[in-house]
Amino acid sequence: MTRIQQLYPRLVVDGADAAIAFYTTAFGAELVERYTDPDGNVVHALLRAGAATWAVKDADRYDPAPGGGGLPVILALYVDDPDAVAQSMVDGGGSVIFAVSDHPYGERGGRLSDPFGHAWMVAARTEDLGPEQIQQRTAGMY
Structure with a gap:
């Protein structure tokens, strides 16, 4: 059995920057990392408040x-x-949304659906990249 390293929810919203501002004010959250596509849309922003982490x-x-x-x-x-x-997951009745593959932002991962309709991004970090490198590579994907 593989070792689980981290689990956190990724909230999909209309207006990620407004959501970040809300969570910062409402929960005292700290913005840990934020990456965008070339149009400025947030593709990932990690927040932390106390022991809680979410994206x-x-x-x-x-x-x-x-x-x-x-x-x-x-x-x-x-x-x-x-x-x-x-x-x-597939053997247990899940289905593939995006096959596991290598990604330029330093991860290997994919997206699957469990038999109950929940989406899971399953990944491993493959490179130790800094925020500037991740942002550059993320923007280059679009």
């Missing part, structure tokens, strides 16, 4: 916000072996 991202064609018929949360699961976890 926020702008809705897009793959991840509509809840009001637009999308899932309200994507669970981000970091593990030692995302390929093995993805296969275990």
